[in-house]
Amino acid sequence: MNTPGLLGIDVNDAKRRTQWGQWAARLVVIFIGIVIANFLVTNPNFEWDVVWDWFRAPSVARGLWTTVWLAAVSMVIGVVLGVLLAVAKMSTNKLLSGAAGIYIWLFRGTPVLVQLILWFNLAALLPVLSFGVPFGGPKLIEMSTNSLITPLSAAILGLALNEAAYMAEIVRGGLLSVDPGQREAANAFGMTYGQTLSRVVLPQAMRAIIPPTGNQLISMVKATSQVSVIAMSDILYTVQSVYNRTFETIPLLIVAVIWYLIITSILNVIQEFIEDYYARGQRVESGLPGTVRKIVRWARKNRQTKTSKPVANTKGASTDV
Amino acid sequence: MSDPVVLGRGVEKSFGDNHVLRGIDLTVERGEVVVILGPSGSGKSTLLRCINHLEDMDGGSISVNGVQVGYETRNGSLYHASSRVTAIQRRTIGMVFQQFNLYQHMTVLENIIEAPITLHGVPKSQAIARGEALLRQVGLEGRGVHYPSNLSGGQQQRVAIARALAIEPELLLFDEPTSALDPELVGEVLGTMRKLADAGYTMIVVTHEISFARQAADRVMFMSEGKVVEEGSAAELIDRPQHPRTKAFLQRFL
Numbered sequence: 001m002n003t004p005g006l007l008g009i010d011v012n013d014a015k016r017r018t019q020w021g022q023w024a025a026r027l028v029v030i031f032i033g034i035v036i037a038n039f040l041v042t043n044p045n046f047e048w049d050v051v052w053d054w055f056r057a058p059s060v061a062r063g064l065w066t067t068v069w070l071a072a073v074s075m076v077i078g079v080v081l082g083v084l085l086a087v088a089k090m091s092t093n094k095l096l097s098g099a100a101g102i103y104i105w106l107f108r109g110t111p112v113l114v115q116l117i118l119w120f121n122l123a124a125l126l127p128v129l130s131f132g133v134p135f136g137g138p139k140l141i142e143m144s145t146n147s148l149i150t151p152l153s154a155a156i157l158g159l160a161l162n163e164a165a166y167m168a169e170i171v172r173g174g175l176l177s178v179d180p181g182q183r184e185a186a187n188a189f190g191m192t193y194g195q196t197l198s199r200v201v202l203p204q205a206m207r208a209i210i211p212p213t214g215n216q217l218i219s220m221v222k223a224t225s226q227v228s229v230i231a232m233s234d235i236l237y238t239v240q241s242v243y244n245r246t247f248e249t250i251p252l253l254i255v256a257v258i259w260y261l262i263i264t265s266i267l268n269v270i271q272e273f274i275e276d277y278y279a280r281g282q283r284v285e286s287g288l289p290g291t292v293r294k295i296v297r298w299a300r301k302n303r304q305t306k307t308s309k310p311v312a313n314t315k316g317a318s319t320d321v
Numbered sequence: 322m323s324d325p326v327v328l329g330r331g332v333e334k335s336f337g338d339n340h341v342l343r344g345i346d347l348t349v350e351r352g353e354v355v356v357i358l359g360p361s362g363s364g365k366s367t368l369l370r371c372i373n374h375l376e377d378m379d380g381g382s383i384s385v386n387g388v389q390v391g392y393e394t395r396n397g398s399l400y401h402a403s404s405r406v407t408a409i410q411r412r413t414i415g416m417v418f419q420q421f422n423l424y425q426h427m428t429v430l431e432n433i434i435e436a437p438i439t440l441h442g443v444p445k446s447q448a449i450a451r452g453e454a455l456l457r458q459v460g461l462e463g464r465g466v467h468y469p470s471n472l473s474g475g476q477q478q479r480v481a482i483a484r485a486l487a488i489e490p491e492l493l494l495f496d497e498p499t500s501a502l503d504p505e506l507v508g509e510v511l512g513t514m515r516k517l518a519d520a521g522y523t524m525i526v527v528t529h530e531i532s533f534a535r536q537a538a539d540r541v542m543f544m545s546e547g548k549v550v551e552e553g554s555a556a557e558l559i560d561r562p563q564h565p566r567t568k569a570f571l572q573r574f575l
Contacts, residue, residue, distance in 0.1 A: 185422035188373055189436045189488065190412035192405050199439065203426045280426065280468065 050251040054242065055258065063238025064259050070234060071221045074159035078220075079213070081160065082167025087197075089172055100168065107165035113226050116158035120230040122149050151232040159227070163220060170212045174205035206278040214271035218264045235259055324351045326386055326492050326523045327372060333380030334367055341367045343547035344381065349492075349525060354518045356526045356534040356555070359544035360570055365527040368544070369494050372525070373414045374407055385414060386491055412440055415485030419497040421477040423469040429456070429480050430465030433487045441488060448487070455483040459513050475506030479513050486517070493517065495526040531574045535559055543567045 040046065054060055089100035107115070123145035132139035178201050186196040228237035239252040246252075329347035333340075341364045349355050357365045370376040372383055374391030382389060390410045393402045402410070423432050433452040437443040443451075456462055459479040469477050478498055485493055495514065499507040511533045518524060518537040528534070534541050534555050541558040543551040543566070551564045562568045 179420075179422075179425075181418060181420050181422035182424060184375060185416070185418060185424070187408070188375060188411060188414070188416040188418075189484075190408045190410075190440050191436075192408045195408075195439065199435070200424055204424075278426075 045250055046254065047248060047251040050248050051254050051258075054239070054248075054252055054255045059242070060235065060238055060255060060259070063233055063235035064263075066232070066238075067221065067224050067234040067236075067259075068263065070155060070159070070224050070227065070232070071217070074156055074163055074224075075217055075220050077156070077160035078163025078167050078216075081164035083171050085164055085168035086171035086175060089168060090175065104165045104168050107162050108169075112158060112162045112223055113229065115162055116154060116226060116230055119157045120149065120151065120154040122154070151227070151230045154230055155224075155227040155232045159220065159223060163216065166216055167213070170209055170216065171205070173212075174207075174209035175201060177208040178204045203278070207275075210271065210275050210278055214267065214274075217271075218267055221263055221267070222260065325349060326351050326353075327383065327525070329368075329372070329381065329383040331381035332368065332371060332378055332383060334364070334371060334376065334378045341547050342371070342378070345544075345547075345549055347383070347542075347549075349523060351523055352521045353539045354522075354524045354526065354537055355540050355542060356528060356538040357542045357544060358528070358531070358534060358558075358570070363544040364547045365544050366496050369496050369525060369527050372492075372494060373411050373416060385410075390414075412436075412488065413491040414494060415488055415490035415492070416494045417478070417481050417485050417496065417498050419500050421469070421474070421481045421501070423477055423481055423484070425469055427468075428465060429461070429467050429469065429472070432469065432480060433465075433484045436484070436488050452483070452487060455486055456480075458486075458516075459483045460509070473506060474502045475509045478502065478506075478510045482510075482513055482517070486522075491523065493522050493524045495524065495528065497527055497529070499528065499530055531559060531571070543570070545570070 085100045085103060088096045089104070091097050091100075126145050128142060129145050129148055130139040130142040132141070182200050182204060183196055186200040191199065224234050225236040227234055228240060231237070233241075235256050239256045243249045243252040325348050327347060327349040329345060332342050332345040332347070334342040345364075345368055347355075347368070357368070359365050367376055371378045372385065372390070377391070384390075388410055389399070391402055391407045392399050393406055394400070423429075424435065427435065430449065430452050433455060434443075434445070434448040437448040437451070438445055453462075453465060456465055459482055461476060461479055461483070464472065464476065464480075469480065472480065482498075498514070499510050502510065507530070511530060514524075514526070514533065515537045526533070526538075536555075538555045541553065541555050542549050543558060543562075543564070545566045551558060551562065551567045558567065559571060562571055
């Protein structure tokens with residue numbers, strides 16, 4: 001037996017262990033990757049040429065545009081309503097906070113698909129919508145519900161009102177995450193309620209609000225696909241109407257899948273930039289957000305390895321492989 | 322001298338069953354530095370927070386320069402003021418907190434110029450020039466671009482002091498300004514506060530730092546169980562305490 005003496009051996013000379021489990025996991029992942037790649041390339045039913053043609057088709061582009069701006073408009077309305085609901089729910093006024101609570105309970109407690117169909121069929125409940133003095137008073141504006149509720153307005157109503165309920169909880173959580181001392185300092189210096197909220201509390205709450213809001217926006221992009229049931233011509237409805245005609249079901253669904261992935265990927269990168277902005281004051285290392293930073297670092301490393309040889313491994317990890 | 326900045330009479334405050342302030346009288350003259358000593362739970366911080374109405378009091382009255390913060394008089398009757406009016410009444414009172422409470426999302430300089438610009442209508446260039454002068458004054462020249470989280474506790478508290486000075490306060494309130502600091506950082510903050518005392522600011526300081534009271538206080542109040550049990554010059558109260566509770570309290574610091 002090796003007796004190292006009192007001082008022991010420098011740990012720098014310790015031999016690395018071979019990590020069999022790590023290598024087994026790598027092999028499994030590589031194997032599954034090859035199987036999937038093979039399936040994607042060799043299965044003729046994907047009809048990649050058809051996918052490529054429709055991927056660039058103007059009709060698909062119009063559907064895509066509808067999806068994008070429907071998500072954007074619904075999200076903006078949802079966020080604004082959500083902030084108001086969050087402030088109402090945190091109010092000391094019990095009636096106000098109770099009403100906000102009931103709204104959130106109602107809209108979070110029912111599927112958005114059901115809400116969309118309900119809004120679309122509002123005319124069956126309320127044939128005429130009017131604006132004026134309630135309980136039989138004079139009416140200022142009066143119109144039939146059917147002329148007001150189009151697939152578009154039903155889609156925005158359904159998506160935005162539902163979103164507001166989720167955003168309210170996210171905003172409320174964000175506001176509660178800010179140290180009460182911040183509000184106290186703002187109050188002590190004489191900021192009004194609105195100034196305290198907009199200049200001190202909300203900017204700090206954003207750190208907690210942005211990540212889940214990014215998730216919500218991505219969910220919203222996907223949720224817009226449900227408006228196809230009320231004949232709103234988003235990207236899903238568009239590809240469905242094409243394959244109902246041509247029976248190229250799988251290629252057209254693949255087109256939709258690719259476009260959804262492109263939009264959500266772009267949103268991910270934008271979200272990282274925004275998160276980075278609101279992390280100021282908390283961050284030690286400054287610079288570009290995660291994904292972008294990784295890409296930049298990778299590009300730099302590639303450029304370096306082309307010009308210079310990599311530095312020799314000094315850690316004595318030769319037993320690793 | 323009789324030009325009181327703060328005049329409090331019979332101040333009462335309870336948190337539920339806990340009777341925190343039991344009829345406090347308080348007078349602070351212009352330019353005077355008053356240190357409030359007392360054991361934890363004696364009501365010192367609550368009293369300080371009643372002065373700028375961060376805490377709602379239950380009885381008595383406090384006025385700052387003749388204004389009862391949080392209230393307004395109309396036709397000889399006293400009304401609870403709206404939060405907007407209260408906010409405006411607070412704008413000449415600077416406050417320094419135990420936990421600094423610097424705005425975490427703003428740089429040091431932004432923290433200092435926030436109130437002057439948004440609340441006092443000071444032009445931005447002027448506010449920045451004054452902010453930089455204040456940073457020099459508290460020994461943090463060139464730190465304006467840092468965020469509070471990158472500073473030590475002592476530095477943060479000095480920024481908080483500069484922020485309070487930026488509004489050109491008629492009155493400065495210090496709520497245990499060194500209690501959250503590591504012992505080796507206490508000195509720099511107390512040093513800055515001594516300079517303010519010498520410069521003639523009107524200050525009310527709630528603290529456990531007997532040495533600060535001895536060096537900077539014009540008057541020391543000793544509170545216990547919601548009452549002022551003893552009051553006098555630093556030399557009188559600290560070196561020759563009369564009341565047994567004051568004696569017991571000071572014994573621990575010898």
